[in-house]
Amino acid sequence: MTKTSKKKATIYDLSVLSGSSPSTVSAVLNGTWQKRRIKESTAALIRDLAETHQYTANRQARGLRSSRSGLIGLLLPVHDNRYFSSMAQTFEAHVRSKGQCPIVVSASRDPEEERKTAETLISYSIDELFICGATDPDGVHEVCETVGLRHINIDLPGTKVPSVISDNYQGGRMLTEAIIRHFPADQPLRPDELYLFGGRDDHASRERIRGFRAVKRELLGDDPDGCIQPTGYAPNNARLAFEAFYEKHGKLPRGVFINSSINFEGLLRFMAGHPHENFADLTVGCYDYDPFASFLPFPVIMIRQDVEGMITKAFEVIEEGRPQPRIHLISPELVQPRTALTGPLDALKDIG
């Protein structure tokens, strides 16, 4: 068992080995050595030793001293969803490219959980926090604010700091219009045949609903209140709403606007319970993109939110000095049925 085998080398070890002081070693290894007028030859020696002894800085020590950690946090509602997991994937790539370390945590859409999670992250002295899809962004803002932590909202806006969100109104309009136009002119959709399921009383849902209603009124001439069925995000609640509709009308609406892919799973569950229905006249629009959903046996028009665009914008905005709490809208994209788009995974090389 050689000496290099068990504990990690520190600047003190290298200091002894090199014959210089710990502060010199530190300066060399963190790049501030020119500023400290360290001789190139000394620096080279130390770099060499660091390499052969596999030195890596103890981030906790560094963070303690400098009150920065190199960690950048992303607070998500859930991982288990293509939209949010592609958010995580994209976020990670950006953070890594800045030489920092991403830390992605979910908080289940629970305001209390969101705040507690943010506090946990803060206790690790994270340097920045991206708050994505939070139920209570301003609550999280409070806890960031008291410790002076830079943060920004994504996907759902807050009122205290900038927010980068999908243009849900336009997206809602696009999707609604696409659903309506998908029906042939000789069998047009009636206003009471186009329903919206899913979502709840958050900014995104409200905007989508606003777009939905506006387009319905413009294109179909009417917009009955009963066609809006906000079920929350839980798949089972969505399923129950479909069941209830089906009970009452003996069929599904011809046109269905579903607020998110998670809600869409509720429709699948409903369908699994009705194996002999073939839902031949059904057209679905879903505010989220999933490649498999796009190929379902009925027309599924989808919205793909521009995750890359949102993350990029968020990084831009958060770098600004004193950003105003304005809302940055990122346009989503309409995806026709049977479309297989590429995603962040395609950027990866496939070894082997």
Added chain:
Amino acid sequence: MTKTSKKKATIYDLSVLSGSSPSTVSAVLNGTWQKRRIKESTAALIRDLAETHQYTANRQARGLRSSRSGLIGLLLPVHDNRYFSSMAQTFEAHVRSKGQCPIVVSASRDPEEERKTAETLISYSIDELFICGATDPDGVHEVCETVGLRHINIDLPGTKVPSVISDNYQGGRMLTEAIIRHFPADQPLRPDELYLFGGRDDHASRERIRGFRAVKRELLGDDPDGCIQPTGYAPNNARLAFEAFYEKHGKLPRGVFINSSINFEGLLRFMAGHPHENFADLTVGCYDYDPFASFLPFPVIMIRQDVEGMITKAFEVIEEGRPQPRIHLISPELVQPRTALTGPLDALKDIG
């Protein structure tokens, strides 16, 4: 601007406020105060102050001193995939329930990246590392070993520490058999009509292929080599393989075993390029579960790996003192077409 508003309270602040020493404050707030014979009334006072001043311990300082961080790492290939993201979701729940903080990072299936990522995590003094789906688990093991970090493999096995993986051989058998039996007796599948696409030279793929070939030989009497098409995991490579087959034979095989949902996306891309084909006689088996894929317009039989079971087992094994480097197999589950299963998200309450 009150004094509480800007910087975080430390034990020194509370020490002044309470009139006790920092070490007393520390002991009270980290639970070791009984051992230190602190008076209950003193403890109560300090707890009170901590509460009103919103004290939370600086984890970096604690970690520096104790060389533990409270962080538990999960190293994934990618986030952007239902299998791995549900891994993340489940992992997170387990870690949080132990009062620790999950840190989930992806390494793109790149051995070099995997090692570097592990080192980064180590520099934050993480307490344990779960290595999931790593291309080179033993490489990661090396870097963990040199610093004495407890770790375990999930999904793909290593040889140095315990591994908890899906029973890929059995799963491969189940899925292959289900595909074969899905064809009616009067139009049975011939051996050269059942292909396997995707995967590469890793343990999981090999085992699945072994199961696939064994069942083919048992049930169909033959098992031509050409029916195995390992394309790697990239969707586009899988697409190219389907294109190539289609070029050559003018159709797809009647039965297709796809190694993962990521590869399945390659099939979708192929299909998007052949809009007028209806692939009426196609049956797909996919080694992964995705609710939307399950409802595609052709029969899709899926395997759902028991993520909850694997994570639970992994936590059990890692707690053991000196676990042997054996492989723990977790049985996956066969999922019939048009099945909408619940997932980790269903455990969440839906607020609002």
Added chain:
DNA sequence: CTTGTTTGCACAATCGATGGTGCAAAGACT
């Protein structure tokens, strides 16, 4: 040779929490 300047680095305080050790005051006992 003296004075000033630059070069190159060492010293030591510091970040916040932990835990071993020591010691005064209070209580128990003879």
Added chain:
DNA sequence: AGTCTTTGCACCATCGATTGTGCAAACAAG
């Protein structure tokens, strides 16, 4: 009252890196 215990806590070194400051040696200028 004197000694021994127990109680209750303070003191201080420590984890590993950062950073402001100081200072000797080398060199330049006069």
